[in-house]
Amino acid sequence: MSDRGPLKILQVSDAYYPFPGGVSEHMHYLSVNLRKRGHRVTILTADYGDRGAEEDRDVVRIGRVRILPPLKAFNMTQLTVTFEPGLHLKVRDFLRRNEFDVIHTHGPLAPNLPHLALHYSRSANVATFHTAFVGFNWHRIGKFFFSGDSRKIDCFIGVSEVALDVLRGHYRGAMRVVPNGIDTGRFSPSVEPEPDVLRLPGIKILYVGRMEPRKGFPYLLRAFELLSSRYDLQLLAVGSGVEEKRYREMVPGPLRGRVHFLGFVPPEWLPRIYRSADIFTSPAVGGETFGIVLLEAMASALPVVASDIPGYRAVLAEGEEGLFADVADSAHYASRLEVLIKNMEMRKRMGEAGRRKALRYSWEEIAAEVEKIYLEILEQR
Known part of the structure; x- marks a missing residue:
């Protein structure tokens, strides 16, 4: 805990459990560990309908979420957007009823919960940008519509220099790199493998990621073939x-007994899958500012073959923890995997x-690093 005593912190994102992905994981583990440091953390997110068997008592849900299909404007990834009549009034009233020392938004310039929280904030404001929009100038559009609110941000956080490089072209203000974290107890070489997976013959190559275009799964299928x-x-x-x-239908007939689509894997099972594999690979084609799945594999003591993109170079060193591949070149991708197979x-x-x-x-x-940022900006206010 800081010398100021416990802080009241609000974390805001449309993307949160049960929606899978890096932002959901980031929000959860950051909140858990800030609480361990003595702070009071509330999460403001959208209502996904099925909240799962357990709900964090400090999660507040406002508005129903809509999950949009992959769009080129958003790195060909699924986008979570919160819609509901009077949503802005509900966010405003929530912030009037509850006082926070810090409001920490994740992706604050999209026109939904994070932006509304920033708009109505009377607190110190921190914003984390998890994505670099490559090939589409979303930040220019966001700056045009939300320039007044962006000036309220006391510190811009990028999960890597790749993310900050994009921000520097559009915004002024304090900027810091704070990478994504990893639960090194949950993802660990000491985890027991999953017996049903372990029994499969031969060398097991693992892919973890959403089945969407920017993750590059078809490139992996071609190299595997x-x-x-x-x-x-x-x-x-x-x-x-x-x-x-569509990806299931792409698997050639002779390989259908050797390509195993496991679908969504519950969080408690995922570390066991990592420990059951021999090689991890991620053929993402761009838009990644930080390789969370690479970190999960590395924490599990798996070697990695990854696409050669800036966001992955922020995590992986060639020849040290793994190898980079030109995944669009099937022969080159296969040759990099082959180095580790042999x-x-x-x-x-x-x-x-x-x-x-x-x-x-x-x-x-x-x-601890995020707490330090909170305290610095509070000291300056």
Whole structure:
């Protein structure tokens, strides 16, 4: 806890559980670890209908969410948007009834909950930007419509230099890099593998991500097809999404017994899947500012083959924890996977190096850094 005593903190995002993804994970673990540091944290998010078996008592849900299909303007990813008549009044009234020292918005310039919270905020304001919109100038549009509210942000946080590079072209103000964190206890070499997966023969290659265009899964299928005639391999695909049916249909007949679509995997099961694999790969084609799934694999002591994009270079070092590939070139992608398929000792060495690096991204460290930012901006107000 800080010398000021416990802070009252509001975390705001349309994306939160049960919606899967990096922002949901980030909000959850940051909030948990800020509470461990003695602060009072409330999460403001949308209503997804099915909230799951358990709901955090400090989660407030306003408005029903709509999940839009992948759009080029938004990195070909699914977008969560909150709609409801009178939504702005409900957010305004909530903030009038509740006082916070800090309001921390995630993606604050979209016209929904984060932006409304910023608009009506009377508190210190921190904003985390998780995505770099490449090829579409969303920040220019956001700045045009919401320039007055963006000036209320006391500190802009990017999860990597890639994210900050985009922000610097559009906004002025204090900017800091605070990376995503990883629960190194949950994702760990000490986790027991999943027996049903472990029993599969051969070397197991793991993919974890939504089934949507920017994640590049078809590139992995093509590389896997090139390798499968020469090696005893299994491909494990974790994740669901709008393209899942089409991707299943893309699998050639002879490979259908070796490509396993596991769909959405409950959070408590996911670490066991990582520990059951031999190689992790992510062929995302862009728009990634930080490789959360890479960190999960590294924390689990898995070697990584990843697409050569700036957001992944913020996490992975070539030849240390894994290898980069030109995933659009099927032969090159396959050759990078083949290096690890053929070399058990390299897989072990890279997995151990990945685990060491992942320990530097513990949520305890990330929460301490965010707390420091909160205290600095409160001191300046």
